[in-house]
Each structure stands twice: as C-alpha cells, then as structure tokens.
Amino acid sequence: MGKKTSLPKIVIIGGGTGLPVLLRGLKLFPVDITAIVTVADDGGSSGRLRNEMDIPPPGDVRNVLAALSDVEPLIEQMFQHRFAKTNELSGHSLGNLILAAMTSITGDFVHAIQEMSKVLNVRGKVLPAANQSVVLHAELEDGSFISGESKIPYSGKKIKRVFLTPENIKPLSETIHAIREADLIVIGPGSLYTSILPNLLVPGVGEEVCKARAKKVYICNIMTQAGETLDYSASDHVKAIYDHMDCSFMNTILVNSEDIPSHIQLRYKEEFAKPVHFDIDRLKEMGLNVLQDEIVSHEGAYIRHDTKKVASILYELLINETETKIYRKQ
Template identity: 80%
Template sequence: MRIEGKPRIVVIGGGTGLSVLLRGIKKYPVDITAIVTVADDGGSSGRIRDEMDIPSPGDIRNVLAALSDVEPLIEQMFQHRFKTSNELSGHSLGNLIIAALTSITGDFVHAIQEMSKVLNVRGKVLPAANQSVILHAEMEDGSIVSGESKIPYSGKKIKKVFLTPEVIHPLPEAIRAIRSADLIIVGPGSLYTSILPNLLVPEIGMEVCNSKAKKVYICNLMTQAGETLDFTASDHVKAIYDHMDCSFIDTILVNNEEVPLEIQEKYKEELAKPVIYDVDRLMSLGIDVIYDQILTFKEGYIRHDTAKVAKILYSLLDKEIKENKE
C-alpha cells in the first residue's frame, strides 16, 4: 500500500451502476482509473460502432460524465439524447462528440483523453480495449447468441459468455493501473454484459487475478431477467470465477436493507427481485462480507447509495494504509 500520495483505485465495469459509484468515489482524495466495457451494441452506441468501426462509446460517455467537474448544464448537454424524426433520433450528443474526436485524432483512446480535458474529468477513463469487440453468449442448450443487447432477451439461461475477435489487446495504461492499484473494485453492473466483458479481455483478467491489491466486488441489489434470474450473491461470484479460472475476490459488499414491497412489485414486471445474500456460502468461499444499508431510490428504481458505498470503500483503503504504517 502506498503511504505517500493518493491511494490508487481501479474500478472495472460498465452500465448505470459504474457511473453511480464513481460519482461518490471522486469526492475522496484518491487516484481513480475506470476500466470500461466497450461491448455495447445497442442504440446510439451500436449504430456508431457499426458505421465507424470503433469501440462503443456509450458506457465511456456515462463514466466521463460521472467523473466530470463542469457546470451541470454542460454535463446535461453532453448527455443529451436527440428525439427527432431523422437520423439524429436516439443519438446522444456525447456519443457523437466522441465519434467526431475519434475521426479527428484517428484514435478512440486519444479522443477519450481529449474529452476528459474538456470535461475536467477527475481520474482516467480507459476502454477495456481500443478496438471494436463483440460479446457472445453460449446458452445451456448449446445455442449461441451474439450481441450484448440481444443476450438478455434470448429467453434462455446463459452458460458462458465470450468475446470476439480471438485476439484482443488491452491498453498498456490499463495493465499499469491494475499493477499499481491499492484497491480494485468490480461492479456493480450487469454480470454477463457489463462486468465480465472487461475481465474476459485476456490480460486484464490475468492481471486482476495476479494483483496484490485488495479486490472488492459490489454485488447487485436486484436480479436481472435474462442474466441472473434467481441468482444469489454467491451465484454471481461463482459465475465470475468460472469465467476467470481463479478466485480473486477478497471482500463483497452487500445490502442488508429491506426493499419496500411496492418497489418489489414494480420489479416483478421485469422478473427481477432482491438478490439473496447467502452469507455462509460467501464465507465458505473465503470472502469477507460487508453488510450495510447501501440502497437508495430514484424515480421508483433501486440504486446503490453512491455516498454510502464510497465512504465504505474509502474506509477500506484507510484501514489498509494504517495497517501498513504500523
């Protein structure tokens, strides 16, 4: 653990969960590197990816916005999604700007770096790969479903997910960040379509396994139809381990607050329900379990309480620093 200077945190994931988490963490004196999935193929991101043959910008855009330090109107403009009757319909302005910068600079990563300067981003935002990748799922019946946006709607149970092309190179900056990290955070986010696509980039997964940093998994609050139907917390962990061929999670953060029945009823329409935290099974896997009230409600949906989760994560770092000083 680094005694002097800011402790280094690497956060791995994608989707809404990652952005919510980062809004809380950026308020602490830490050096943040976010490694973000680029397997999204739906909506505006998918259209840009297919037309320009670049990595999907959507999750990157959300993370840049979450870590930005600009006037709220600038962030709102960056996140604005057009609702028109022409080809602009459905596109996010931020996605278009990232695509334009990629065209101007000739490189997706360079575009992200330039956008980070414009948005005064706190930390580094890195794609899991600097190339277009496709996520596939092998179902339990042996069929293959291709495309991140299609996998949850296949109506079948996932056996495993994998990426193409076969050779995918991570960014050297991502490898360096993992090697020098004091804390590695995985999640929250869709298990098969936001978290695993990062860890399946070969060298990223290997470096996470080999890292001596404390590794924390933030478990989802609700199950997800088409991905984790009826999954317990340990089922989430087991799925990650099965794909990684190593057991690397030191600590899991789980919620111990009751989800109100009216919220549960709303989620029933999506075949989702609160994740059961099977603590005994988690502990048998050698994982420290942190229980806390970490949920909040936004527009009728459940989200992780960004301030509470960030405080817990920073306390883990603080504890490590103190132990290493003694």
C-alpha cells in the same frame, strides 16, 4: 520541502448504469481513480456509431466521463443530451457524437477519451477495456449461441458462459499498469454477464486482476436481472465470475442489508427481477469477507446503490489497505 504524498489508487471495473452511480460519490474523496469500462455495447446510439464509423462504442465511456466530470451542470447536461426528434440524429446523444468526432480527428479512441477528459475536467482516468470494438457472445445452457451484448439478455434462456471475439484483443498498457499499481480493485456494480465479465475477459485484464497485490472488492447487485441472473444468489454471482476467470480472487463482497419496499418489489416483479438472496454463510465458506450495510437509494420506482454510502465504505477500505501497506514497509 516536505515529501509530496500520492493519493491512494483505486481501480473500478464495470459498465452500464452501475459504474457511473458509484463514481459520482467516489470522486468527492481524495483518491486516484481509474475506471475501466466495457467496449462490448452494440445497441442504440453506441451500436450505430460503432457500425457506421468502425469505432469502439462510446456510450458507457460517455456516462463515466460525465460522472467524473467537474463542470457546470449545464455542460454535463449538454454532453448527456439525447436527440429525440425523428431525424438522422434521433436517439444519438451529443456526447457519443463528440467522442466519435474526436476519435475521427485523433485517429484513436483512447486519445479521444483523454482529450474529452481535459475538456470535461474529469477527476480520474477513464480507460476502455480495449482500444477496439469487441463482440460479446453467450453459450446458453441448451447448447445454442447468441451474439451481441444487447441481444443476450433477451434470449429467454439461462446463460452458461460468455466469451469475446476477435481472439487477438489486446489490453491497453495503461490498464495493465493501473491494475498492477492499484491499492484497491473494485468489481461492479453492473450487469454480471454484459457489463462486468466483458472487461475481465479481455486477454490480460482478468489475469492481471487475479495476480494483483491489491485487495479486490465485489459490489454485488441489489436486484436480479431477467435474462442474466434470474434467481441468482450473491454466491451465484461470485461463482459465475470465478468460473470464467479460472481463479478465486475476491477478498471482500459488499451486500445490501436493507429490506426493499414491497411496492418496489412489485414493480420489479413485472420485469422478472427480485432482490438478490445474500447467502452469507455460503459467501464466508468461499473465503469472502462479507460487508453488510444499508446501501440502497430509491430513485422513483428504481433501485440504485447509494453512491455516497458505497463510496464512503470503499474509501474506508482503501485507507485501511494503504495504512496496512505503509505499516508493512516500516
């Protein structure tokens, strides 16, 4: 019998809308995926369940499970269904309620995710950044503080730094193991201060990413975000992560090379957002390998990363990295 070859391992760290978009494309490739998802969300359905049931917020995890699922479209649609009528279920998504129920039954959020992964035939592993709720706080440039992931973007002030409470947050052993075993680690895409950094700030997670032997890729956002990254260049995004981590750990950054249509820019201007300035020379000065490509998908009036294009680029990087490792061992 021939020796069974294991799939190359990729770890993706993020949350919000960016992570599921990327995973939908990546699951089509022969890779071993681990998605590490933020548990700092405190708004909407997630926030209500978090407060009422004292469980980690299920929303970001739900979206990732749906993105990696391999079930009939109607089943995924049901899992993602949000109740709209004005009653006690108003605003809740069915998937959030199922995850909350499964957590109550099993007594453990991680176990609930594992069971739902089986039901949804998930291609990969979904891990919360911590097996508990965490609170995200921001110190603003004027010295004031604001608490709550959902409130931070609406402060109207520039963010100096973000941090988590409680202080004794413990990372999952599975998360640490996945980071150590990864062939490629991907950061983003997603909101810089409220989706990406809450993962890296969990004690042990950021340190392991810094130390990991795997190459690290940052997928830079296409547009700036009011309340978080107003007027940020690509290097400003990277610097903010480095400042919080106290280490410079990224090898590669993927940036968009495509012009954003003026009518879409006009739409984003109403939200005080604009295309991120990709200061290539500065990024190279920071020691980063800069990959530029047309990675934009136009979904109506909104801009998203092109899931198939980005997944293809990451898969190529992953294969190059695993082939290099094999070559080194020979």
